[in-house]
Amino acid sequence: MLRSDLRRQLLKVVGAFFLAQGLPVAPAFSAARPSAVERRTFAAFLDALLPRDDLAGSASDLRVDEQLWALASLDGRFGRLVALGCQWLNLTGTGSFADLAPSDQIKVIEWMSASDWNQIPRRFYELVRQTAVETYYSNPAAWGGLPIKAPPQPLGYPPPWQ
Amino acid sequence: MNRRYDAVVAGSGAGGAATAWRLCAQGLKVLLLEAGPRFEPSLDYRLHLPDWERQVLPRRRASQAEVSFGAFSALNPEERSLRSWNAVAGPVVRGDSREPMGPGYWHVLGVGGSTLAFVGESHRLHPEAMKLQSRFGAGCDWPITYADLEPYYGLCEQLIGVAGPEEQGARWRSTPFPLPPHPFSPAGRRLQSAGSRLGMNWQANSRAALSMPYDGRPACNYCGNCSRGCPVGDKGSADVTFIRKAEQTGRLTLMTNSRLLRLHPAGGGRIASVEYVRGKARHRVETPVLVLAAGAIQTPRLLLANRSRQHPHGLANSSRQVGRNFMESVFWSSTGIVPDLGNSHVGLPSDTICWDFNGPQGIPDVIGGCRFHSAVQEIGLVGPIAYASRIVKGFGRALKEGVRNQFGHCLSVGAFAEFLPNDESRVDLDPTRKDEFGMALPRIHSHLGQPEIRRLRFMAAQARRLLQEAGASILVEEYGAWDLFSATHVFGTCRMGASAVHSVVDAQGRSHDHPNLYIADASVFPSSGGGEAPSLTIQALALRTADNIVSGKVGS
Numbered sequence: 001m002l003r004s005d006l007r008r009q010l011l012k013v014v015g016a017f018f019l020a021q022g023l024p025v026a027p028a029f030s031a032a033r034p035s036a037v038e039r040r041t042f043a044a045f046l047d048a049l050l051p052r053d054d055l056a057g058s059a060s061d062l063r064v065d066e067q068l069w070a071l072a073s074l075d076g077r078f079g080r081l082v083a084l085g086c087q088w089l090n091l092t093g094t095g096s097f098a099d100l101a102p103s104d105q106i107k108v109i110e111w112m113s114a115s116d117w118n119q120i121p122r123r124f125y126e127l128v129r130q131t132a133v134e135t136y137y138s139n140p141a142a143w144g145g146l147p148i149k150a151p152p153q154p155l156g157y158p159p160p161w162q
Numbered sequence: 163m164n165r166r167y168d169a170v171v172a173g174s175g176a177g178g179a180a181t182a183w184r185l186c187a188q189g190l191k192v193l194l195l196e197a198g199p200r201f202e203p204s205l206d207y208r209l210h211l212p213d214w215e216r217q218v219l220p221r222r223r224a225s226q227a228e229v230s231f232g233a234f235s236a237l238n239p240e241e242r243s244l245r246s247w248n249a250v251a252g253p254v255v256r257g258d259s260r261e262p263m264g265p266g267y268w269h270v271l272g273v274g275g276s277t278l279a280f281v282g283e284s285h286r287l288h289p290e291a292m293k294l295q296s297r298f299g300a301g302c303d304w305p306i307t308y309a310d311l312e313p314y315y316g317l318c319e320q321l322i323g324v325a326g327p328e329e330q331g332a333r334w335r336s337t338p339f340p341l342p343p344h345p346f347s348p349a350g351r352r353l354q355s356a357g358s359r360l361g362m363n364w365q366a367n368s369r370a371a372l373s374m375p376y377d378g379r380p381a382c383n384y385c386g387n388c389s390r391g392c393p394v395g396d397k398g399s400a401d402v403t404f405i406r407k408a409e410q411t412g413r414l415t416l417m418t419n420s421r422l423l424r425l426h427p428a429g430g431g432r433i434a435s436v437e438y439v440r441g442k443a444r445h446r447v448e449t450p451v452l453v454l455a456a457g458a459i460q461t462p463r464l465l466l467a468n469r470s471r472q473h474p475h476g477l478a479n480s481s482r483q484v485g486r487n488f489m490e491s492v493f494w495s496s497t498g499i500v501p502d503l504g505n506s507h508v509g510l511p512s513d514t515i516c517w518d519f520n521g522p523q524g525i526p527d528v529i530g531g532c533r534f535h536s537a538v539q540e541i542g543l544v545g546p547i548a549y550a551s552r553i554v555k556g557f558g559r560a561l562k563e564g565v566r567n568q569f570g571h572c573l574s575v576g577a578f579a580e581f582l583p584n585d586e587s588r589v590d591l592d593p594t595r596k597d598e599f600g601m602a603l604p605r606i607h608s609h610l611g612q613p614e615i616r617r618l619r620f621m622a623a624q625a626r627r628l629l630q631e632a633g634a635s636i637l638v639e640e641y642g643a644w645d646l647f648s649a650t651h652v653f654g655t656c657r658m659g660a661s662a663v664h665s666v667v668d669a670q671g672r673s674h675d676h677p678n679l680y681i682a683d684a685s686v687f688p689s690s691g692g693g694e695a696p697s698l699t700i701q702a703l704a705l706r707t708a709d710n711i712v713s714g715k716v717g718s
């Protein structure tokens with residue numbers, strides 16, 4: 001499925017999910033001013049999804065977290081899901097998700113990715129992963145190790161091809 | 163009210179643009195009303211930006227129309243092998259009935275219409291696909307033959323600059339393609355060699371994309387992203403071909419952001435004038451000839467919505483066939499990872515094609531054929547976002563390494579097939595939802611019959627076989643019409659035919675009911691063809707209709 005349509009479709013699913021769960025879609029949550037705890041939790045989650053390696057920076061190195069907060073401030077459903085997701089992440093250990101050992105963070109996310117499609121952890125994982133990869137790979141700094149070095153135009157990919 | 167034009171054409175897509183050019187070229191003054199804006203290729207097609215993958219279609223304000231959908235059929239669990247899925251999301255449809263994918267009806271409102279987003283495959287119909295009923299007892303015959311269209315096909319190919327190979331099997335030609343075929347991309351080459359080992363004939367696809375500079379337009383640079391809009395200008399969308407040529411005559415008045423709303427019939431059934439809205443202002447213009455070319459969803463909507471006491475079922479609808487016989491793309495694609503293939507993202511989308519199964523009897527046990535093509539660029543597997551969203555599962559290091567390791571290794575086999583009209587598939591007016599001008603939305607009802615399911619089964623099996631032969635180690639994605647309504651090709655809602663009882667327009671494209679009303683878009687197709695891309699046929703028909711208008715053979 002084409003990218004931005006995938007995100008739109010996921011957002012629709014999230015909206016329907018909130019309704020089904022009886023949760024308000026536009027809560028008393030201000031994504032314009034997320035708390036420091038939320039910011040830290042979310043950045044840690046994104047960096048576990050897209051960590052730094054030898055060839056490219058992490059999600060937060062590429063400011064994916066800031067761009068997703070900006071999106072959350074524009075879209076109430078997304079903002080609500082992020083807030084609930086961060087809350088849930090911080091209930092998984094003894095303190096903040098950001099303070100868990102990397103191997104424990106991975107275990108938590110693995111669990112989320114296989115959990116019930118109709119519950120918050122899974123919806124949070126799916127939608128945040130989708131939005132994060134779209135944002136991350138829209139930045140050429142993420143393309144290290146890939147055969148593309150520039151957008152398709154203006155040069156195109158003229159033959160001969162290997 | 164002002165009468166300054168010899169003809170008014172509504173819609174500047176494949177059909178409307180071709181009609182307008184042909185009328186202008188023969189000396190008529192034409193008013194072309196276009197509901198959408200004019201796109202500026204170098205600004206609107208953002209393939210030069212790092213986030214190009216997020217630009218799906220040229221989406222400008224007001225460049226998509228709202229449509230609604232009737233209930234979709236329930237999915238039969240026994241046919242689950244036809245479900246759509248990918249390695250990341252798993253099943254795409256989680257409910258138990260078909261769903262629209264994205265907007266469902268993919269189209270563009272703008273100068274050039276849906277050709278702005280088209281891939282640019284440029285096909286003639288299989289001659290026998292135009293005679294399904296009389297030869298094979300299925301579907302519906304065209305009231306004209308391939309021979310009637312052949313000279314117009316050639317004319318369109320010359321004007322557009324179609325690149326293709328001489329050998330075209332049953333599609334005989336009286337003139338050569340103006341340009342040589344494009345080189346095979348790595349993905350196309352791989353399918354060709356795998357196909358030949360399976361006894362399939364794969365050949366270069368005929369393409370509305372320039373293999374060398376032509377008529378003041380540059381050659382393609384093989385960026386692989388035609389459906390996001392071509393900033394180079396070599397893709398033969400209607401704006402850079404027919405519209406450009408029509409404007410050069412000095413006889414075209416093109417009104418953008420101008421939506422036709424009302425048709426005003428007068429005595430004898432003639433349409434005396436039309437009313438359109440531009441911004442908030444409404445305008446009325448008289449016309450001796452009206453050509454509707456708003457596409458196979460909007461044209462029937464306009465006719466149905468223009469009902470009155472004299473025309474309680476809408477205009478041109480004494481047959482009650484307006485909106486009936488809706489046909490859509492029956493599509494399939496399978497994608498696999500081929501470890502020893504690289505750079506599958508480069509090259510011209512859909513550069514290779516196999517016509518072996520395209521004739522009406524091409525597929526065992528069902529009437530109506532299909533064709534296969536190389537689909538990896540067409541379905542958007544051209545950048546890391548697509549790989550991370552659809553192909554490489556999971557997160558963390560494994561996700562990033564997976565995207566690096568698999569990028570360029572996807573190979574996709576696509577297929578399109580015949581859709582036989584059925585009673586349930588149609589376009590009508592939504593009883594409750596209206597647009598900002600108070601006109602009811604067009605409502606699309608789509609139902610896949612058993613023949614379509616059979617064709618889908620064949621397409622899926624053949625695509626999987628091909629991928630295996632091409633060296634695919636695993637399948638990573640499959641999409642198809644079984645559970646997704648995702649129509650890029652739509653036809654049939656104002657069928658052409660000899661009988662005024664069973665069709666909406668005659669063999670010249672003229673309404674049986676209104677002597678100066680013509681239809682020149684995909685809605686006139688009596689049958690869909692066995693998977694051929696429709697634009698060239700829409701345009702050839704439109705030129706023929708324009709010639710009939712000019713020669714005054716009919717309707718004067």
Ligand SMILES: Cc1cc2nc3c(=O)[nH]c(=O)nc-3n(C[C@H](O)[C@H](O)[C@H](O)COP(=O)(O)OP(=O)(O)OC[C@H]3O[C@@H](n4cnc5c(N)ncnc54)[C@H](O)[C@@H]3O)c2cc1C
Pocket residue numbers: 172173174175176177178195196197198268269270271272273274275276277278279280281282283284285389420421422423455456457458460464650651652682683684685695696697698700
């Ligand atoms: C992603 C994609 C890929 C495709 N690939 C191919 C391909 O490779 N080859 C091929 O042959 N075909 C392809 N197609 C299909 C092809 O684009 C369409 O079949 C063709 O453009 C239809 O022509 P048309 O004239 O019927 O309608 P359109 O091209 O859709 O034109 C209709 C026009 O009417 C205008 N309009 C609508 N309502 C009004 C109104 N009330 N007043 C005034 N104007 C109005 C619209 O704005 C539009 O410009 C593709 C389509 C898509 C979306």
Ligand code: SF4
Pocket residue numbers: 156371372382383384385386387388389391392393394395396397509510511
């Ligand atoms: S592949 Fe060629 S025709 Fe298609 S968008 Fe790129 S340059 Fe244009």
